Amino acid sequence: MELQDLRGDLERLRERALAGVAGAADVAELEELDVAYLGKKGELTAVLRGIGRLPPDDRPRVGAIVNQVRSAIEAAFGARRAVLASSALEARLADEAVDVTTPGRRPPRGSLHPIVETAREISRIFGQFGFVDYEGPEIEDDVTNFQLLNMPPDHPARDLWDTLYVDIDGYLLRTHTSPGQIRVMRSEAPPIRALLPGRCFRYEAIDASHQTEFFQVEGLMIDEGTTMGDLRGLLDQFADAMFGRGKRTRFRPGYYPFTEPSVAYDVECVVCGGAGCPACSWTGWMTILGAGMVHPVVLRNGGLDPERYQGFAFGMGVERIANLRHSVNDLRYYLDNDLRFLEQFR
Ligand code: 2NL
16 A cells, blocks of 8 residues: 555545544444544554554654544544533533522421310410329220229219220220329329320210210319319319300219219300300300319329328310310211311311
């Protein structure tokens, strides 16, 4: 091969390579060209190999030209690579741009169940009078749920609670939170001001006003010289805070085996103000809770001397209070967990 021809070939090869590099649209195309020209089986490499067949005198000059061409092509590759890389980055930056002025999306917000919210409001009000929340177990033993509360086995007062039993002998689902109060009496020393919110269970045929589970909040106060007047004063403060100030209230005689005397506590109907309406069954009054002075037998069972200490206790159904607060007329809504109901309390 003539030196002149080889020079011309190299010249054209260089022009072709430079044009190809300049036209490469992306990095992948550029890498293909790199292999085609400069790779082990590339065109320029082939020319380089051919040098060996030239007369020895020509070899240095041709070698110098090949190297020139090679560096020119390599430089072009380098420059093009830089351009493509920076335009790829710019494209990505434009594509992933964030508009920081776009208003945020609100995450869905949960809220307290109306029963929990009502129980907490009850705790908050009594908390202002020094009552402290306690908890007891939902599975109780017969002794604590009944016997220590002045109901020996076969006592007729047990019929007031239709009880759900568990298949462990001597255990049941608590029918009220009172057994938790027995535990408080046994573990704390007077003065005691305890509040016991919690789920209770009864064997009931379910309808709008009966459920097999419901929430109760019970209060217990024990000190020297505690009277029924203290109970009435405290409950009137509670009614003021929960149902609005200045409502008339009254005690009616009641019966519980663990208090003596026992009362029902009524508040003037929050709907009609006492005139009589369907909400109060035309009586003008709404029964809010049951209460009484702790029976001396129960005080003794709680480890306290009834000659020295007296106390009162009260218990209320949280669903009933929530119904009054929110004008709900069917207990089943509280356990259905239908969001159309629950979302109204946000
Ligand atoms: C109701 C009435 C009441 C009590 C609960 C109680 C607890 C002890 C001693 C004495 Cl340890 N009494 N609790 C007293 C009176 C009434 O609940 O019908 N609640 C829904």
